[in-house]
Amino acid sequence: MAVTITDETLVHAKDVTKVYQTGEVETYALRGIDMEVKAGDFMAIVGPSGSGKTTLLNLIGALDAVTGGSLEVLGKDISKMSRRQRADLRLHALGFVFQAYNLFPVLTAQENVEFVLELQGVNNNRSGRAREVLDRLGLLEYANRRPTQMSGGQQQRVAVARAVASQPRLVLADEPTANLDGENARILLDMMRDLNENQGTTFIFSTHDPRVVAYARRVVTLVDGKVAKDVVKENDTDGGV
Amino acid sequence: MKFGTVLFKYASRSLTRHTRRTAISMTGVGVGCAMALIALSWMNGAFEMQVRAVAESGSGHLMIVHRDWPAMRENTLRLTDWEETLAAIRTTPGVRACTARARANGLLAFGNRSSGVQVMALLPEHESEVNRVVSRSRIEGRYLNEEDPGAVVIGKGLAKRLNVELDDDLYVTLPGTDDIHSAMLRIVGVLDTGSQDLDLTICHMTLANLESITGIPGAGEITMLLKDHNDINTVKERLETKMPGNNLVITWKTVLPALASGMQGDKALMRLLTAIVITVVALGIMSAQLTAVLERRAEFAILSALGMKSGQITRIILVESLIIGLGGALIALLVGGSAAWYLASTGINLLYFNADALGPSNILLDPRIYGSFGPWLIGYAAAISITATVAASLYPAWKAAQIDPADALRTQ
Numbered sequence: 043m044a045v046t047i048t049d050e051t052l053v054h055a056k057d058v059t060k061v062y063q064t065g066e067v068e069t070y071a072l073r074g075i076d077m078e079v080k081a082g083d084f085m086a087i088v089g090p091s092g093s094g095k096t097t098l099l100n101l102i103g104a105l106d107a108v109t110g111g112s113l114e115v116l117g118k119d120i121s122k123m124s125r126r127q128r129a130d131l132r133l134h135a136l137g138f139v140f141q142a143y144n145l146f147p148v149l150t151a152q153e154n155v156e157f158v159l160e161l162q163g164v165n166n167n168r169s170g171r172a173r174e175v176l177d178r179l180g181l182l183e184y185a186n187r188r189p190t191q192m193s194g195g196q197q198q199r200v201a202v203a204r205a206v207a208s209q210p211r212l213v214l215a216d217e218p219t220a221n222l223d224g225e226n227a228r229i230l231l232d233m234m235r236d237l238n239e240n241q242g243t244t245f246i247f248s249t250h251d252p253r254v255v256a257y258a259r260r261v262v263t264l265v266d267g268k269v270a271k272d273v274v275k276e277n278d279t280d281g282g283v
Numbered sequence: 284m285k286f287g288t289v290l291f292k293y294a295s296r297s298l299t300r301h302t303r304r305t306a307i308s309m310t311g312v313g314v315g316c317a318m319a320l321i322a323l324s325w326m327n328g329a330f331e332m333q334v335r336a337v338a339e340s341g342s343g344h345l346m347i348v349h350r351d352w353p354a355m356r357e358n359t360l361r362l363t364d365w366e367e368t369l370a371a372i373r374t375t376p377g378v379r380a381c382t383a384r385a386r387a388n389g390l391l392a393f394g395n396r397s398s399g400v401q402v403m404a405l406l407p408e409h410e411s412e413v414n415r416v417v418s419r420s421r422i423e424g425r426y427l428n429e430e431d432p433g434a435v436v437i438g439k440g441l442a443k444r445l446n447v448e449l450d451d452d453l454y455v456t457l458p459g460t461d462d463i464h465s466a467m468l469r470i471v472g473v474l475d476t477g478s479q480d481l482d483l484t485i486c487h488m489t490l491a492n493l494e495s496i497t498g499i500p501g502a503g504e505i506t507m508l509l510k511d512h513n514d515i516n517t518v519k520e521r522l523e524t525k526m527p528g529n530n531l532v533i534t535w536k537t538v539l540p541a542l543a544s545g546m547q548g549d550k551a552l553m554r555l556l557t558a559i560v561i562t563v564v565a566l567g568i569m570s571a572q573l574t575a576v577l578e579r580r581a582e583f584a585i586l587s588a589l590g591m592k593s594g595q596i597t598r599i600i601l602v603e604s605l606i607i608g609l610g611g612a613l614i615a616l617l618v619g620g621s622a623a624w625y626l627a628s629t630g631i632n633l634l635y636f637n638a639d640a641l642g643p644s645n646i647l648l649d650p651r652i653y654g655s656f657g658p659w660l661i662g663y664a665a666a667i668s669i670t671a672t673v674a675a676s677l678y679p680a681w682k683a684a685q686i687d688p689a690d691a692l693r694t695q
């Protein structure tokens with residue numbers, strides 16, 4: 043089933059810049075990004091190391107403040123939001139998958155998922171809903187395992203489950219497959235793509251891996267803090283590794 | 284934060300990551316608090332014991348004196364209507380026992396020996412109720428009777444110094460209103476208090492006897508013991524409303540100011556030492572908690588990325604420290620509680636340190652000091668331990684809340 047990309051714009055970046063100040067030294071991480079992300083997108087951000095992929099994802103994820111330009115996420119201007127408001131946006135509308143250290147080692151897979159629901163203030167049957175999410179993604183057998191009792195691939199899949207548990211509009215993943223082998227990378231991307239097609243969840247992920255890029259429906263290439271290429275594949279198949 | 288929530292599980296299980304560190308933290312707080320409990324138990328017990336010893340060694344909890352006495356300390360000052368006042372005090376609620384006395388500085392002589400002494404003239408039938416120097420001493424011969432003209436009881440040390448025995452006649456010289464009076468008095472009893480120093484100061488006769496020798500009528504002081512020493516101020520206020528003429532109510536602290544301030548000083552020193560111990564323990568906890576926070580930078584970054592507010596992150600650390608505090612309180616109760624129980628039940632024998640039972644200011648101390656033990660230990664253990672750990676964790680908690688997620692995830 044092919045997902046229909048609606049006209050709704052989830053991310054609207056206009057001349058976004060980000061400068062890191064380290065003592066006297068200024069690093070221009072982003073030098074004017076113009077970009078729109080529509081609801082239903084399944085988008086990869088690629089580019090050489092240091093090109094600004096993580097910086098851009100952090101800005102869209104409301105984890106950091108922009109230096110210049112305007113950035114709207116889900117209709118809200120990030121640059122005008124307080125720390126607390128950004129935390130609220132992350133909590134209620136965004137999902138995150140990081141490269142590593144995603145899961146809390148003292149909690150089981152199910153509790154990791156439940157945690158997000160609890161933070162959101164979901165009151166009834168949190169554990170049931172957490173199990174449901176794991177079940178839907180074929181992860182129920184890991185429900186009672188702690189991260190140390192799971193492989194890296196299993197951990198990343200649970201991290202995705204946690205990211206989508208509260209059905210956010212947008213999930214951001216910074217190099218989610220960097221620590222995975224080809225087979226596990228394929229399983230993870232299949233899962234993400236499935237969520238995108240069946241639930242309409244929008245994904246933006248960064249990667250260095252061409253096999254992962256192949257899954258994307260749209261590929262944005264960053265070079266030196268600018269968008270060098272923005273390609274939307276016309277006849278998209280299921281991708282492939 | 285509720286029990287059973289994932290947030291609570293996260294906080295409590297975080298303490299199991301480094302069980303040894305958690306155990307050391309708990310033990311540190313526990314031992315520190317145990318020391319505080321032992322100090323408090325000892326301090327309360329010793330204070331109570333000292334107050335009792337002081338009160339029962341003659342000065343009473345409260346005393347009625349002439350209003351000029353505190354400044355002059357003059358023995359010839361006399362109370363207004365002492366008999367009526369004594370009767371009124373006897374029926375005042377809170378008073379256990381009371382008696383009246385007069386004192387005079389005199390000279391005792393026998394053969395070619397003499398010794399200056401403060402003569403205490405008293406009501407023999409009541410003195411033993413308020414004065415352990417009388418009630419607890421061994422006596423050779425007998426103590427004074429209600430009507431006992433010409434009789435005197437002296438301490439064993441004084442008898443030795445004067446080289447006298449029971450039934451010898453002492454030549455006593457005492458100052459009157461405007462001249463010196465003398466009399467021959469028979470030694471009817473020799474007191475052995477157990478303290479050589481105290482024995483050297485004892486010379487008792489009846490109040491009527493002193494009146495007849497010196498020609499100065501009346502009593503110079505009324506001393507009383509209360510049922511509970513904590514009521515000193517209430518009873519003092521109660522009595523002040525019915526004091527006639529020049530009579531003044533004072534506490535034992537006014538009678539023995541040096542002793543009172545010494546005891547206060549002991550208390551303050553004990554408190555200071557306890558505060559230092561707790562502070563050192565708290566700094567240790569702070570360092571351990573700070574390490575725990577810095578080790579988990581990436582985790583706090585993820586928590587923050589998931590949308591957790593800084594207040595909630597602060598609370599996680601505070602809950603963790605609360606659990607450490609509770610563990611510490613338990614250890615403190617086990618260690619400090621059993622030590623306090625030992626102090627309270629077995630006590631510590633002062634004679635072990637000092638063969639003489641005499642304390643400062645002619646106080647006849649109890650040979651054993653008992654610590655205090657009671658439910659108050661639970662409250663104190665919990666309060667000290669939890670306050671110390673939570674206070675020590677405020678900075679680490681604030682530090683955790685300040686972690687910038689983007690920054691922390693990059694540098695991990």
Ligand SMILES: Nc1ncnc2c1ncn2[C@@H]1O[C@H](COP(=O)(O)OP(=O)(O)OP(=O)(O)O)[C@@H](O)[C@H]1O
Nearest residue numbers: 062064069070071090091092093094095096097098
């Ligand atoms: N906190 C920071 N302080 C200073 N410079 C920074 C900071 N974060 C990023 N940079 C710089 O900004 C630029 C972009 O970094 P960014 O991490 O976004 O690159 P990236 O494309 O994600 O690289 P990689 O593929 O290696 O993950 C780099 O030159 C980096 O050194």
Ligand SMILES: [Mg+2]
Nearest residue numbers: 095096097216
């Ligand atoms: Mg990066």
